[in-house]
Amino acid sequence: MDSPRVSIVIINWNGWEDTSECLESLFQINYPNFDVIIVDNASEDDSLNKIREYCSGNLSVESSFLKYNHKNKPIDLLEYEEEYDSEFHIKDGKTDQRIILIKNRENIGFPGGNNVGIKFALKFFNPNYILLLNNDTIVNKDFLTELIKNGEFREDIGILGPKIYFYDKPNTIWSAGCKISWKLSRGIHIGSNEFDKGQYNAKKEVEYVSGSAFLIKTEVIQRIGLMDEEYFLYFEESDWTLKANHKGYKSLYVPQAKIWHKVSQSGGGIAKPTGLYYITRNRWIFMRKWSNKGDYLIFIIYQCIGAIIFPIFLSAYYANLKLFKAYYSGLLDALQL
Numbered sequence: 001m002d003s004p005r006v007s008i009v010i011i012n013w014n015g016w017e018d019t020s021e022c023l024e025s026l027f028q029i030n031y032p033n034f035d036v037i038i039v040d041n042a043s044e045d046d047s048l049n050k051i052r053e054y055c056s057g058n059l060s061v062e063s064s065f066l067k068y069n070h071k072n073k074p075i076d077l078l079e080y081e082e083e084y085d086s087e088f089h090i091k092d093g094k095t096d097q098r099i100i101l102i103k104n105r106e107n108i109g110f111p112g113g114n115n116v117g118i119k120f121a122l123k124f125f126n127p128n129y130i131l132l133l134n135n136d137t138i139v140n141k142d143f144l145t146e147l148i149k150n151g152e153f154r155e156d157i158g159i160l161g162p163k164i165y166f167y168d169k170p171n172t173i174w175s176a177g178c179k180i181s182w183k184l185s186r187g188i189h190i191g192s193n194e195f196d197k198g199q200y201n202a203k204k205e206v207e208y209v210s211g212s213a214f215l216i217k218t219e220v221i222q223r224i225g226l227m228d229e230e231y232f233l234y235f236e237e238s239d240w241t242l243k244a245n246h247k248g249y250k251s252l253y254v255p256q257a258k259i260w261h262k263v264s265q266s267g268g269g270i271a272k273p274t275g276l277y278y279i280t281r282n283r284w285i286f287m288r289k290w291s292n293k294g295d296y297l298i299f300i301i302y303q304c305i306g307a308i309i310f311p312i313f314l315s316a317y318y319a320n321l322k323l324f325k326a327y328y329s330g331l332l333d334a335l336q337l
Contacts, residue, residue: 005125029140073098129217186284273325
């Protein structure tokens with residue numbers, strides 16, 4: 001029986017060093033049937049040239065997680081603009097020896113960039129699964145095999161995610177699946193900062209899985225559509241998961257699949273103005289869309305209190321006054337939507 005086809009979509013934005021290490025780990029996995037699609041979100045650094053150098057074998061990767069393999073280079077690199085040629089044809093040969101690089105003319109965010117890659121995959125590759133993978137991750141050799149095995153075992157499972165460790169603390173869990181705090185409108189990573197003693201080694205249905213490694217069946221996308229690009233950054237995977245839930249699909253955490261994550265390397269989370277702006281803005285969008293009236297009322301009360309304390313605390317803690325402005329910009333924009 002042939003292995004289901006998987007299209008792996010990776011967003012790059014000024015992150016060629018992380019992307020190269022991620023790619024090196026991907027091209028050493030034991031799964032036999034996958035495509036890699038990199039969507040560059042208008043990087044302003046030398047990312048495009050560095051990705052080309054990596055594929056040609058002229059850029060080695062130094063990593064504490066893996067040994068660089070020069071034998072699987074060069075890797076075919078096919079480059080396309082955002083409006084790619086509709087006459088594209090898949091070349092014969094192994095799918096895991098090719099990278100598609102789509103170059104966006106502007107940064108259209110995490111959901112927007114992923115949607116570009118997803119549409120390309122659906123149009124030309126007809127995959128059974130789409131994997132959204134952050135460029136700042138390193139994957140275990142059998143992570144995709146384990147995810148697909150569990151996806152094929154149950155028809156009601158539409159989305160799957162691995163056990164995720166901190167990159168700089170390789171035995172410490174970052175996420176063993178996720179749940180939603182509805183009154184605070186925040187995602188909670190189960191097991192975060194716990195040393196792995198096997199306490200999360202059981203497969204489990206969860207509210208959602210982290211967008212840093214998000215495997216979704218193509219049939220789900222065909223029923224619920226693409227990611228909501230209004231979010232731009234943060235909350236998009238939670239939103240997408242809830243859409244899938246409404247169609248009867250469940251999310252599964254698979255601990256036998258393992259990856260390591262350089263947490264908040266791209267958006268920066270609340271420690272960076274861009275991350276704080278979108279987290280602040282998007283939690284209001286998310287709650288208006290999905291919460292019940294009781295949770296939404298409590299959320300508003302918490303936000304009113306937090307609007308006085310939270311930005312002052314963050315600005316002082318990180319010694320960055322730009323966080324103060326970013327918080328209120330996100331809040332005002334959310335209230336005007």
